[in-house]
Amino acid sequence: MTATPTEIRVSKDRKSLTVTFDDGARYALPAEMLRVLSPSAEVKGHGPGQAVTVPGKRNVEIMTVAAAGNYAIRIGFDDMHDSGIYTWSYLRELGEDGARLFADYEAELAEKGMTRDRAERPR
Template structure:
């Protein structure tokens, strides 16, 4: 568990970015798409080893709401209806520090599976 706590969570006006400021002065701008596709929810991570889901089509997803969960996390609701991810302070910190690498791995998974970040056209 991270020893650093957020002092501010701020959603951008376009709902595409969550800026997290930690008590040690570190500030991270976390894209909504990255948080959605790397959500810690069972829907995305699965219930056990090898069950992780690669979620395509979320390039334009936005943040609908942030709900505090105890004193250790926040539940982030996205405008595509996904709202079961509980983002602990340490996970938000990890996304800030390692998000670029994690997202690059996600993009590689998409390519490997022939999937796209773009939503399907109806």
């Protein structure tokens, strides 16, 4: 049985989401991690090998959090991405294993010559 959140709270600076589960586990999930590891098809792709590496999201903020049935939330970010459905089990996975998943993401960025910082627009 999957633990269910008893509280989901966006930080005042909109840079993190704290999820408290009914078994007492509590995780502060950075907005950047939630954005770049979004479960959306835009990020994960529609099949094996189609995942996309999303650079430049270091300063992304959470704009909205909405219920998606009784099993998930949809998070809207200030870069207009809002198509990911974050199930309770995926939020738990990010809480428990997010540091490793984010380190893998950073390694992938480096391998592809990308950065966490947003590219400056030419003037």
